[in-house]
Amino acid sequence: MAGKQQAPLVVSLPLGVPQPGESLQRWLYAALREAILSNRLPSGSLLPSTRALAEHYSLARGTVQAAYQQLQSEGYLDTGSGYGTRVSAVLPDVTLNAGYVRRRITPPAEQQREAPITQWAQRLAAEKPVFMGGAVQPGLRPFFPHRGDVLAFPIDLWRKLHTGHLRSSRLLDMLDADPAGLPALRSAIVQYLSIARGVQVSAERIVILGSVQQALDLTLRLVVAPGERVWMEDPGYPGARQLMNASDVAMVDVPVDREGMQVEEGMRLAADARMAYVTPSHQAPLGGELSPARRLALLRWASENGSYIFEDDYDSEYRFVAKPIPALRSLANTDASVILAGTFSKLLFPSLRLAYVVLPPQLVESFTRLVSLTARHANSLSQAVLADFIAEGHFDRHLRRMRKLYAARAEAFSDAAQRHWQGLIDVPPIRAGLDVVCRLQAGDELDAKARLAAEGIDVMPLQRYCVKPQPPGLVMGFAPYNEAAIEGAAKDVARILSRR
Known part of the structure; x- marks a missing residue:
């Protein structure tokens, strides 16, 4: 059995550094012994030759030979002709020869101190997570909300498009991409927004992201100073609320009724708010639409106050009784104040993790730079496949x-x-x-x-x-x-x- 073991990557195994005054032979012996006892080097593992290990760690070969010989004499290593040097199948009692290991691997409990965390991290840790991750029950137990039917997705078609981008002639496409997103996908989104959401915008104003959550997070950082107020729908989307709770903004809860956010109440509570977060096309979670009168009132407030509106285009595409309602961003005089964000992850499948944001002109440069600093760019291969999926009519x-x-x-x-x-x-x-x-x-x-x-x-x-x-x-x-x-x-x- 031992002869079938593959050589471990000992040269990549962290061995630490010698303590001041500690000989290199003693350090190497102790480090290898600790790796064996902690099972980082399991029984039967083949060690590199003394020459290879000496070259990698810039040691004298005699130093490595002496450490190997000491470990062999204590029963930790076996050697043989054509067999190499391996970790023994049966290790000696770990209490034997303990005097050779004088360095502590971890400090005693009384010397350990818990590293402090910021108030921001404490607030975030105190929140009940919106995105359940592994805590979600497996399968599709009814009637859990906010899920589409991934089993109805045309996966064979997606696989074909995906494979097309993995040809050897397109390997250069796998290099780093534009932080704002692939031009082909941004152009495809321009066409989609024009037809489906009534939004006329150039591709230069669109940035591709991983989620609407990311879009809101970056927007809060860019346009809302610490302590400034932000309108939030009540009831409203918990993911947006938790981002605001964890940040330094002052959240103002604005009530929602059958006509959406009560804009007049928002102005009464905080007329000087820096931003309003709304889901005007399908309110989360109540499901209504922001009425025409309130849409105009909200836009007028933002224009007169120099404030921003973050429009989360939540579930706008799935409307059953009439055509989808145009986005708030489609109305006149919204260019400088409305930030429109939408996601493909709910429309196609959740693990896609692709979304977009339509920005006012004054935010494009700073927003793109912030994406580059925090995430570099969204997955470019998935972007390329999605661009084809939209352009070839499959998305519609x-x-x-x-x-x-x-x-x-x-x-x-x-x-x-x-x-x-x-x-x-x-x-x-x-x-x-x-x-x-x-x-x-x-x-x-x-x-x-x-x-x-x-x-x-x-x-x-x-x-x-x-x-x-x-x-x-x-x-x-x-x-x-x-x-x-x-x-x-x-x-x-x-x-x-x-x-x-």
Whole structure:
């Protein structure tokens, strides 16, 4: 068995540095012995020749030979003709010969001090994470919100486009890219925004990023000074709220109703705010649209106050009852004040991690430099594939197909709720998006969430999105689940919540 072991990369193994006054032979012996005892050099591992190790660490070959001989005499190494020098299959008692190791690998507990962290880091650590990562239950447990159906994505087509960019003739495309993004993708986004969102803009004003979260983070750094105030929707998107909580901005919670953010209330609370964060096309999480009158009022406030509007184009593409509402950025006189951000990760698949931001002219240079400093650039290979996906018409066809699919599932969800949840949960008409806020008719939403989760149903309590109390509700998703799954899970919800 030992003869089949491959040689370890001992020359890449960190061995530390000699202590002052410590001989090189003693240092090398102790470092190798510690690596063996900690299993960084497992039993059977083949060590480099004394010549190779001496050359790599700039040591005399005799020094390495002496260290090897000492380890061999104590039973840590075996040598033989044609066998090389290997770590022994059976190690001696680790308490033997302990006197040879006089350096402490770690300081005693009484000498260890915890390194301090900043208040910013403390605030961030105190937040309950929005993006659950590994904590999310595996699979697609209904009715977890904010998810699309990745199983409906045309993965074979994507693989074909991806493979096309991995030809040897295109290897130079794998070098570093423009921090603002690939020109081909930015040009494709220009065409998409013009047709789908009513936004007329040049490619030079678009920057490609990893997420809308990143766009908001960089925007806060650039346009909001410490202590300046920012309007935030209440209820609103928790990811945006946590970024603001962790930064040095003063967040002002502006209430939301059926017509979106109450702009007049925002002006009453903080007319001098530096920026407003809004989801005008599909409010997160309530699902309404910012009314025309409030859109104009918000733009007028920003223009007169010299403030910015961060427009998160949340779920705007999935609208079932009429054509998508044009972006706020599409209206006149928005060029200097509106920052529009959108993501492809929800439209295609979450691990794509590609988004875009449309910037006012005065922010383009500084924003691009900040991207270069903090992230260098978004994944250029994925950008190239996405550019082809859009330019060849696949993106538009995919959106139309998914819009039809999600509309059917929204109807199935509403029908199942009507049949099974009478007196338990009230589901409003679903006009757009991937999820809906459902109102509990009785009981506590945290208790309902816990009871449902215990039996395989995932929901999000509405209070997760709120500062001021709201009537109890659950944010429930329907998009990833077919009609049979929706019907079965709806019956389970009724059974679980009907228990006393």
